[in-house]
Amino acid sequence: MDKDVSAGSGITTVAGRLALGITLLAFGVGHTAVIDGVSAADAASIAQYVGGIALFVAGLVALREGDAAGGTAFSVLGALWFTWAVSETASGNGAGVFLLLFALVALSLTLAGGDRLGQVTYGLFFAALLLMAVAEFAGGEGLTKVGGWFAVAAGAVAWYAATAAPAHWPAALSRRAAGGGVTATG
Numbered sequence: 001m002d003k004d005v006s007a008g009s010g011i012t013t014v015a016g017r018l019a020l021g022i023t024l025l026a027f028g029v030g031h032t033a034v035i036d037g038v039s040a041a042d043a044a045s046i047a048q049y050v051g052g053i054a055l056f057v058a059g060l061v062a063l064r065e066g067d068a069a070g071g072t073a074f075s076v077l078g079a080l081w082f083t084w085a086v087s088e089t090a091s092g093n094g095a096g097v098f099l100l101l102f103a104l105v106a107l108s109l110t111l112a113g114g115d116r117l118g119q120v121t122y123g124l125f126f127a128a129l130l131l132m133a134v135a136e137f138a139g140g141e142g143l144t145k146v147g148g149w150f151a152v153a154a155g156a157v158a159w160y161a162a163t164a165a166p167a168h169w170p171a172a173l174s175r176r177a178a179g180g181g182v183t184a185t186g
Contacts, residue, residue: 012061012065016074019058020055020155023051024121027155030148032149045085047081048082052081052085055074059076073114077109100130102129103126106123117157121158124153128149
């Protein structure tokens with residue numbers, strides 16, 4: 001294994017975050033019903049190939065490069081996206097349980113640390129999945145749409161995080177964000 005590869009940086013992280021961003025955007029837009037005729041089911045092929053297979057492979061490559069955090073996140077999320085995409089269409093409590101378990105993974109990734117943009121992505125994704133799980137248990141379509149918007153926001157943050165490094169955009173959030181708004185630092 002090449003010891004010169006820096007963990008959490010480089011093409012693998014960018015590819016993983018792009019795959020996650022694309023998948024979250026498709027998943028979220030499908031749940032918001034903001035585009036007529038586009039549903040969550042339309043995101044299944046993106047979730048299967050981009051969110052599932054590509055993200056899983058990015059996770060394995062990241063693990064090989066020594067990036068335990070990125071590798072774990074990408075491979076676990078890849079497996080869950082693939083499972084969501086190829087599963088029989090479940091509704092009600094069955095779908096709620098899957099979304100709740102998926103939410104717990106996102107919560108674990110949020111609490112595990114890492115860079116702030118990653119934590120924001122996983123935190124927004126956790127909120128999306130939790131809202132969607134509650135909506136499945138309670139039968140609330142409104143919560144599903146709100147969850148969809150949280151997934152869209154998570155996808156946008158993941159996309160930004162993937163693009164920030166190669167584009168030399170600010171990628172770190174200041175610690176002052178808690179008191180007076182979020183400020184980006186370079």
